[in-house]
Amino acid sequence: MFFPLDPKSLTCQKYNPTRVSTPGGTIGYGGSLMAGYSIAAPGGYMIAARTLEMWDTFGTKPGFTAEKPWLLRPFDKVRFFKVTIEEYDSMARDYFAGRYRWQISPSTFDFQKTVKVMDRAQTDPDIIEFKRRQREASEEQEAVENMLYAEWATEAGSSEAVGEEQLATEDDNTVIIPSPMAASLWKIEIKEGDIIEEGQVVAVLEAMKMEVKVLAPKEAKGCQVRKIARGTQTVVNAGDALFILSKPDEK
Template sequence: LKELKETSTQPRVVYRQAGDHYILIEYGSMNLDLHHRFRIHFLMEQLEKEKIQGIQEISPGVSSLQIHFDGKILHQQLLIEKLIEIEQNLFSNQTNLRIQSRILYLPLTFQDSTTLNAVQRYQQTVRHHAPYLPNNVDFIQRINGLQSTEDVRQIVFNSSYLILGLGDVYLGAPCAIPIDPRHRLVTSKYNPARTFTPEGTVGIGGVYLCIYGMDSPGGYQLIGRTLPIFNTFCQNQMFKDQKPWLFRFFDQIRFYPVDENQLEIQREDFRHGKLQIKIIEDNFFDLNQYDEFLQKEKQSIDLFLHKRDEAFNKEISLWKNYEQDQTQTTISTEIPQEIEEEDEENENIKTIRADVCGNVWKILIETNQLVNVDTPILILEAMKMELIIRSPCQGQIINIRCQIGQLVSNNDILFKIQST
């Protein structure tokens, strides 16, 4: 729709059509730049201050701002003209480039069993072989050129993660980066994505950190677990102004280590308002001071980034040269027709087939095992749901026709049972 060229005082700004009732404003290139995020924040504040009739919602991102407007009240062209007017005077109205930046201290179990089980489940049901399997932290260590997984752990606990976006996946999940570039571990994402990630899991994708606000799909590399960050009924006073999400833009997250038993108690107490976390309210992020820090530490930052990028590129080249057959291993369901017909003629033998396409996640019984009506036999994972397949009758399992991790199609035979 419109483009402002880059100048000495302003980045390139592009105004794009984003559906019938939205405008998307993009700043600069695809590279992370906190100056752009500050501009987005100040633009959002100015729009809220002016209360322009017709603007219904403003959604900031890391380097973009989406505006939902009512075209019956506010013409698109008039809105763009107003946005350009504000943009060209944006930083001239800002004498102090600093923003309130609370510091929140959260417990974290590093490589806990819940997280590791989620990775194992993915390996069993979605993809058996991948560079990030069987352990995500091992992958993070390797792709960043670090000496050990302990180096990953130290960086995670020494970092201060600045929240640039909320709702990264669901329910106010933070999109955060380490303030110090020397703490910015880089990763690729899962391909394909996980169908299950436990609520409270902490993951890294690209250079961004996220905390999952609910059980959900996901693609970030998993490093551990922390407190619930979404409280539906605001039962904890930490969730202020009747907002069920914990974080605000430009909050900083700092983790401290706890064991799994401690975390389980803390998670339950925090959910019900019995645990308060430490929050430093009176803290600000100063962009000018940050620029001075970057200049002062430029040599060591450049050294870290060079080593990291070198390891990343080496890993990518290995992937390209590694020819891995990623097709799912399946079991043939071809059985001589006469046997199938014989089974069909035997009224006591029930053949149970899949109703949907999916992966076999768990098999809960064994061949020759006696079962009752509605006994859970196996669990399929399909459409990001768990589907429990139960016994239709009392009897004995005589033939299991699938295995864990197998992809089954609609009408494939799962098992046979001889009723008693």
């Protein structure tokens, strides 16, 4: 995590749901802080820029050791430089080939000086005006997001209502595949009318930046998908019905 030393720092919300993959070296905003993705990983910070990866598992590249496979330490001061795409691509090739050398020089982090800068910003008219405009923009964006969320919640509620209505017809001929956990339903891998095999991937959930595959249980083998009870991008709880299946006719 990076703490901005400039009082005129950006503030951004995190994505929800998060990305399943973020390139290593990505710099992103979350709230008033910045995050550096040391390696490729899921994440939800608002992408702002790209630098090089900051982790070397085996510690063989310049700037890393086997005992210290990470680049940065607490209270390190970091400065970013603007480069062209061609320059970045060249540096990235050198980095992965083990030829790139970081520009590292000794310096002192003056904590008291930094606190004084932040304190003075509280009464600086220019900073106060910046914060006011920033707050107004955040409120406008929040209103838009609340409207979009209300639309999504209405659609999600309709999807859930269909599922609950279908559950009311549950009988001995019905097999239900539930959600194993609270998560977001990211992908549906089957459709109505499909015949299910035991162990088949029927859906993929997203929770805590991880993908969780939902597998068809033993009792679902040979069953036909009667109804998809939840739509993609809906939030489900543990035990909520995802799919309603019909058992095969016994002959």
